[in-house]
Amino acid sequence: xxxxxxLFHKSYKYLVVGGxxxxxxxxxxxxxxxxxxxxxxxxxxxxxxxxxxVSASVSATFGGISQMSSAVAENSRLKDQITSLESQLAQxxxxxxxNQSLHEVLNLGLDKQYDLKMAQVIGRxxxxxxxxxxxxxxxxxxxxxxxxxxxxxxxxxxxxxxxxFSRVALLTGKDSSFDVRVGDxxxxxxxxxxxxxxxxLDLVPKDAVIGGGMLVVTSSLGGIxxxxxxxxxxxxxxxxxxxxxxxxxxxPAFKIESxxxxxxxxxxxxxxxxxxxxxxxxx
Amino acid sequence: MxxxxxxxxxxxxxxxxxxxxxLNHFVIFGNVWLQIGNLAAVFVLVYAMFEHAKGRLSxxxxxxxxxxxxxxxxMYFGVWILSFLALVFMIKFILKRxxxxxxxx
Numbered sequence: 001x002x003x004x005x006x007l008f009h010k011s012y013k014y015l016v017v018g019g020x021x022x023x024x025x026x027x028x029x030x031x032x033x034x035x036x037x038x039x040x041x042x043x044x045x046x047x048x049x050x051x052x053x054v055s056a057s058v059s060a061t062f063g064g065i066s067q068m069s070s071a072v073a074e075n076s077r078l079k080d081q082i083t084s085l086e087s088q089l090a091q092x093x094x095x096x097x098x099n100q101s102l103h104e105v106l107n108l109g110l111d112k113q114y115d116l117k118m119a120q121v122i123g124r125x126x127x128x129x130x131x132x133x134x135x136x137x138x139x140x141x142x143x144x145x146x147x148x149x150x151x152x153x154x155x156x157x158x159x160x161x162x163x164x165f166s167r168v169a170l171l172t173g174k175d176s177s178f179d180v181r182v183g184d185x186x187x188x189x190x191x192x193x194x195x196x197x198x199x200x201l202d203l204v205p206k207d208a209v210i211g212g213g214m215l216v217v218t219s220s221l222g223g224i225x226x227x228x229x230x231x232x233x234x235x236x237x238x239x240x241x242x243x244x245x246x247x248x249x250x251x252p253a254f255k256i257e258s259x260x261x262x263x264x265x266x267x268x269x270x271x272x273x274x275x276x277x278x279x280x281x282x283x
Numbered sequence: 284m285x286x287x288x289x290x291x292x293x294x295x296x297x298x299x300x301x302x303x304x305x306l307n308h309f310v311i312f313g314n315v316w317l318q319i320g321n322l323a324a325v326f327v328l329v330y331a332m333f334e335h336a337k338g339r340l341s342x343x344x345x346x347x348x349x350x351x352x353x354x355x356x357x358m359y360f361g362v363w364i365l366s367f368l369a370l371v372f373m374i375k376f377i378l379k380r381x382x383x384x385x386x387x388x
Contacts, residue, residue: 024361024364028360036354040354047300047304048303049304123303123304124304125355128357128358132303
């Protein structure tokens with residue numbers, strides 16, 4: 001009897017259905033599920049990594065074509081920004097000189113500020129805003145650890161850890177909400193993930209002055225992320241007299257399509273920064 | 284049937300791999316490709332629609348495709364498997380009851 005027929009033979013039918021249900025139940029147990037997923041990721045990692053790298057180079061070549069329609073509007077907006085940025089540049093040049101000398105004295109750097117572990121992105125969840133990275137329990141990564149990119153932009157938090165891999169929930173995930181500060185205005189607010197790589201700024205007092213292009217950084221208030229990580233920039237402020245707070249959309253600074261590696265913040269070295277929230281091992 | 288089964292398993296594996304790793308880098312209409320379509324779901328749907336009424340391989344495709352998506356997902360394990368099984372059941376039910384489509388395999 002051939003395989004497919006034997007599989008669906010009446011006497012086997014209930015056995016197969018029962019087997020599937022049992023497997024599903026077992027896979028939801030933290031230890032069994034975590035172990036199996038880790039083995040599966042280990043086996044498929046070469047394929048995933050290969051696909052991710054090939055895709056990165058292909059998209060770098062052809063990706064621009066799909067964005068042509070928005071490029072014209074973007075170009076016009078950027079020209080306006082250049083004008084305003086040029087005036088700021090003159091002021092910043094003076095500050096830069098001062099800053100450079102301070103940097104030399106204090107020897108500040110990202111690696112000095114945080115205890116970082118570099119991780120390669122090897123995949124993304126097909127349903128929610130999460131990443132799979134190639135560092136796990138064996139690298140001392142634990143749930144709750146913040147994840148940033150090379151430009152000090154917040155990426156998300158570790159939500160599940162396997163032996164050699166971790167799952168990182170992006171800032172834009174539907175369950176994500178954290179305290180932020182609008183850089184230029186010093187206004188506190190709450191950033192909420194909307195899923196689908198969308199992020200909004202909420203709970204900003206109505207009388208606070210915020211506008212498009214303003215930088216949003218993490219605040220130490222919530223204790224989720226270290227402070228002053230770049231979250232993104234404000235676009236499309238929504239202010240309504242009937243509501244107590246104003247809202248705005250945030251364009252995340254972290255770009256998933258152009259990031260192959262991220263950094264897990266294992267701890268902060270600076271006493272000024274909020275330490276990552278107390279980690280706990282889930283898997 | 285054995286050959287079709289192996290083909291389905293391989294095709295679904297490649298589709299899920301492409302979806303989880305490859306399509307993330309492509310942005311279309313302001314969205315990452317991944318957010319627009321679910322290749323595995325489309326495959327299972329199309330296969331179930333064009334399979335012979337008594338064909339059983341779409342059930343295997345539903346379980347295998349669902350399992351792969353569950354493995355790459357952060358949701359409870361089994362969500363995709365059950366969704367795909369429900370999808371196949373629905374298609375089979377509708378096709379059997381109300382529609383007659385010429386089948387090719």
